[in-house]
Amino acid sequence: MRKYFITGLLILVPLAITAWVLNLIIGTLDQSLLIVPDRWQPRNVIGFDIPGVGAILTLAIVFLTGLLTNNLVGNFVVRQWERLLNRIPVVSSLYGSVKQVSDTLFSSSGNAFRKAVLVPYPHAHSHTIGFLTGVPGGDVKNHLYGDYVSVYVPTTPNPTSGFFLMMERSKVVELDMTVDAALKYIVSMGVVAPDDAPTE
Template sequence: MKRYLIAGLLSWLPLAITIWVLLWILGLIQGVFNAVLRLLATLAPQHADLIQSLGQIPGMSVLVTASVLLLSGIFVTNVFGQWLMRQWDRVMGRIPIVKSIYSSVKQVSDTLFSSSGQAFREAVLVQYPRAGSWTIAFVTGKPSGEVLGLLQQQSQPDGQRATEWISVYVPTTPNPTSGFFLMMPRHEVKPLGMSVDAALKYVISMGVVAPQTGTPELPAPSQEQPQA
């Protein structure tokens, strides 16, 4: 009975978690959409009934959100949109407290999601938390400025070439959104051929879901009986 219950749980668990995540995302979108509708109803009370009725249409929040994101992307990619975004960033950069949060989030998001960026484009093996113990990490960039200067002073003997340093993020298991930031010499990490998505699945599953290595299968041994 216990074996059957566990087998049934494992068969439904992926679908249940997927539905739960989708419902959470849809609930978040619907909550923001309803807040915007309430604001519009306050600004235009003569059309309050019509505005509130939009929130009762199934899927309207998702459609409006996708349309806003698409139109925003089209707008900010042209010359005038880029100029307007620079002006907006300049205004946000002058507001106390807000400027530190806004600028930090913008720099991180631009680095992570930029098509030309190198953050989270490479999975590597690093020795952590001690020598001889290996874990998966993701390259996020390279140290610079004062940090790089101090690192090179500690690692560069006189007359030898400077060591190349990289920044890596070591995610925790099974929650990869928390982890550790390390700066290591490039020669101390081992590059992996697997994709970042495959490495992330490997970390989240605690090593249960092994990525495909592409190693060719060996031919099965012959079952023929030796001739007398």
């Protein structure tokens, strides 16, 4: 009975977690329906709610925004909008910081999370996987003597939180491993080991 129970868990737990995550994502995206007038809400049009309509609406808004801003007129409107936001004291610093991070993470020409590395952490006799994010800049580099790199060390099993470290390049070992394989290794707490041969 114990064997069958564990087998059932191994099958159902991944399905349950996947369904929970999808439900959380779709439920969050469905909040975009709040911008739709009440008389056009699915429950008032057809008599009941349809899960996922808000997710489709969100994806459509993102796609249309990218389509409309990918021309001279759209770029002009975006520049004017950003100029307006930059004049608002608190909003300007918050928006500027978030925009710099998003541009770095989502830009095809960015270098964020492009390389998995092995670093000594939290002490010299243990190691973990991190991701190169660049090199120290600003006044920080004036106080670091030597060749340093910036590394993001994610936590397990939630890689969206972690630690930002500036480490000597000589102590950082670049891994012959894709970022996706490294993330799977981290999220699985080392259970799902990457293949010996790197995957492109």
